[in-house]
Amino acid sequence: MSVDRNTRDLEPEIERDFSRKMSYGSYLGLDELLSAQHPVSGHHDEMLFIIQHQTSELWLKLVLHELRGVRSRLMADDLRSAMKGIARIKHIQRSLTEQWSVLATLTPSEYAEFRGELGASSGFQSYQYRAVEFLLGNKNAAMLEVFRSDPQAQALLAELLSATSVYDEFIAALSRRGYRVPQDLLERDVTQAHVFNASLMDIFRHVYENPAENWDIYEACEELVDLEDNFQLWRFRHLLTVQRTIGMKRGTGGSSGAHFLRSALDLTFFPELYAVRTEIKQA
Numbered sequence: 252m253s254v255d256r257n258t259r260d261l262e263p264e265i266e267r268d269f270s271r272k273m274s275y276g277s278y279l280g281l282d283e284l285l286s287a288q289h290p291v292s293g294h295h296d297e298m299l300f301i302i303q304h305q306t307s308e309l310w311l312k313l314v315l316h317e318l319r320g321v322r323s324r325l326m327a328d329d330l331r332s333a334m335k336g337i338a339r340i341k342h343i344q345r346s347l348t349e350q351w352s353v354l355a356t357l358t359p360s361e362y363a364e365f366r367g368e369l370g371a372s373s374g375f376q377s378y379q380y381r382a383v384e385f386l387l388g389n390k391n392a393a394m395l396e397v398f399r400s401d402p403q404a405q406a407l408l409a410e411l412l413s414a415t416s417v418y419d420e421f422i423a424a425l426s427r428r429g430y431r432v433p434q435d436l437l438e439r440d441v442t443q444a445h446v447f448n449a450s451l452m453d454i455f456r457h458v459y460e461n462p463a464e465n466w467d468i469y470e471a472c473e474e475l476v477d478l479e480d481n482f483q484l485w486r487f488r489h490l491l492t493v494q495r496t497i498g499m500k501r502g503t504g505g506s507s508g509a510h511f512l513r514s515a516l517d518l519t520f521f522p523e524l525y526a527v528r529t530e531i532k533q534a
């Protein structure tokens with residue numbers, strides 16, 4: 252290292268020939284990844300728009316992978332390891348939510364220059380986003396119609412629609428641990444969205460009023476609430492970004508736009524875990 256040249260000398264042992272060895276780029280498939288940006292307009296800012304979506308989809312791919320892991324660890328009654336997966340997902344969610352500030356630098360005037368070229372395409376057609384919602388228990392069979400022209404995406408969603416969600420498996424694990432979960436909930440039609448079930452309230456009230464005796468379950472409940480909070484924060488930042496870039500215009504996907512996105516804030520994955528807060532007895 253020569254300070255005066257402000258140049259770092261490369262050590263002789265540093266690998267330089269990758270003609271027969273796996274390199275960074277080949278391991279990561281960078282040729283494919285970095286040639287997958289295809290702007291449809293000639294506008295400078297479209298690259299930001301594309302990369303923001305692509306990075307979001309990459310993180311969603313990992314969220315899906317981790318959620319599947321969480322679900323199978325719950326099925327194996329390995330609560331601690333399931334919580335490790337949720338901790339990772341929470342960090343990814345924070346990163347996804349934080350990323351909205353980058354897209355917020357796209358002004359309405361800049362977006363208006365290429366929005367017309369997007370046609371009917373929209374984030375509403377993100378199958379990975381829908382898969383995450385399904386895995387968390389917010390099923391909606393009508394969403395599959397959007398993917399008629401993409402059989403692979405439709406098959407993935409069909410598989411998840413008829414599979415149990417993370418919350419279904421958490422509830423099943425509670426039952427195996429001796430908490431009194433009613434049979435009808437254990438045998439619910441898993442193709443439907445989970446809806447508030449009053450019979451879970453006795454269990455969660457007991458857990459929240461006696462944390463010390465139910466510590467790992469208590470912790471798991473709070474992890475799930477963090478997950479839902481984070482999901483809602485992402486939705487809210489999306490809504491704010493939409494409002495500042497297209498105001499109250501209709502969406503390219505055909506919806507009413509901001510109004511439609513606002514109504515997603517009323518959806519909930521774990522309603523009983525929020526409802527229990529109202530019922531905890533005060534000392």
Ligand code: HEM
Pocket residue numbers: 303304307308354357362372373374375376377380489492493496497501502503504505506507508509511512515
């Ligand atoms: C300027 C940026 C953006 C605008 C103006 C925008 C606008 C919209 C609108 C209006 C909708 C409603 C569906 C429609 O009719 O099109 C929508 C849905 C959606 N967008 Fe975006 N969006 C933006 C960026 C993003 C980004 C970066 C993502 C990340 C993947 C994303 C993901 C989604 C998803 C998942 C939905 C479906 C939401 C739901 O079903 O509630 N959007 N977007």
Ligand SMILES: N[C@@H](CC(=O)c1ccccc1NC=O)C(=O)O
Pocket residue numbers: 304366369372373374375497501502503504
């Ligand atoms: N729905 C957006 C368009 C949009 O944002 C979009 C277009 C193509 C691919 C992803 C998108 N992102 C989120 O909806 C709009 O109405 O302007």
